[in-house]
Amino acid sequence: MEDAAPISFKFRFIKKGQAAHMMSKKGQADDIGLELGGDRIRYEEVVDTTSRDNRLIVVFRPGAELGPVVGKNLAEAGIAIIEVYKIGVRTLERYIDRRSSLMQTEQRRARLAQEGKLNLFRTLACPCCAATVDVSELDRTTYVYCRFCESVFKDGGEVVTLGDVYRVCDECSIFDRVQSYTEFYFYFLLVVYGFSHKKRHLCDNCAGRTFWKVLAINAVFVLGVPSAIWMKVKSMRGREARLAELPSANALAKKGKVDAAHMVFATLYERLPDHPGLLYDQGLGALMAGRTDEGVGYLERSLKACANFLPSIQFLGSLSDALPPEGSSS
Numbered sequence: 001m002e003d004a005a006p007i008s009f010k011f012r013f014i015k016k017g018q019a020a021h022m023m024s025k026k027g028q029a030d031d032i033g034l035e036l037g038g039d040r041i042r043y044e045e046v047v048d049t050t051s052r053d054n055r056l057i058v059v060f061r062p063g064a065e066l067g068p069v070v071g072k073n074l075a076e077a078g079i080a081i082i083e084v085y086k087i088g089v090r091t092l093e094r095y096i097d098r099r100s101s102l103m104q105t106e107q108r109r110a111r112l113a114q115e116g117k118l119n120l121f122r123t124l125a126c127p128c129c130a131a132t133v134d135v136s137e138l139d140r141t142t143y144v145y146c147r148f149c150e151s152v153f154k155d156g157g158e159v160v161t162l163g164d165v166y167r168v169c170d171e172c173s174i175f176d177r178v179q180s181y182t183e184f185y186f187y188f189l190l191v192v193y194g195f196s197h198k199k200r201h202l203c204d205n206c207a208g209r210t211f212w213k214v215l216a217i218n219a220v221f222v223l224g225v226p227s228a229i230w231m232k233v234k235s236m237r238g239r240e241a242r243l244a245e246l247p248s249a250n251a252l253a254k255k256g257k258v259d260a261a262h263m264v265f266a267t268l269y270e271r272l273p274d275h276p277g278l279l280y281d282q283g284l285g286a287l288m289a290g291r292t293d294e295g296v297g298y299l300e301r302s303l304k305a306c307a308n309f310l311p312s313i314q315f316l317g318s319l320s321d322a323l324p325p326e327g328s329s330s
Ligand SMILES: [Zn+2]
Pocket: 126, 127, 128, 129, 130, 131, 146, 147, 148, 149, 150, 151
């Protein structure tokens, strides 16, 4: 592997949104696993990682062997959140993903070999983050999704949408451009006044909606207004030309105007034929309007275009849990 040198960093465990201890601890990542505050965890135990700002969320497999320090500092069952210092959190995330993905695909290869199905083993290197994407046992489709960096690329390796910019919104589950915003509130309590702020990652639609809330609350205190307006401006400018109309398509769908939204999606498909994120959005729009069969149809189509598009797989999974089994009368 090209960057075999271990990387070291400092970190603090985060619990309930706050640092769980005063002094930062030492961490290291190498070829085999992670070392956190003296505990060693092999990459086989890591199922997924996600980063937001300078925090890394590490999801362990159920029953993972964790040391006493990590075990005591979990944010919730099976999940550790650490705030990373000294190095960029993305650098650490990608380092872990590259290795754990390789390890997981090796296990898959061994399992398929055991079952005599080695011909179904297939992997691709993500052109964006270099993680190994396992597409074994899946139909070959136009697009491939990288669950590590959330990018969509063509089977031939051409990047279509970067997960850093276009992904599923944390707050509304719609696929769109997602940016980070600092919500800024001035408050006035009897004689005390000041401000509070929090950082959120929102799609263009959620940012537009949050703008009105921030503006309304801050309107009494003129100082907060510029930051609210900046939020609106940021959500509207610098959109990628190929996906410029996506927020309006999603806004229409959220208002229940599914057919009007479909017209806008049709324009988007002229530039990005059958992009799985767009089909997923169209499916969600139809589902929100109560058009279940149609919604499921779009989600299934997104998997015909991109067999491993995880947002659709997860959504269809939770739908089949929620919907009554076929043939039942209700
Ligand atoms: Zn990737």
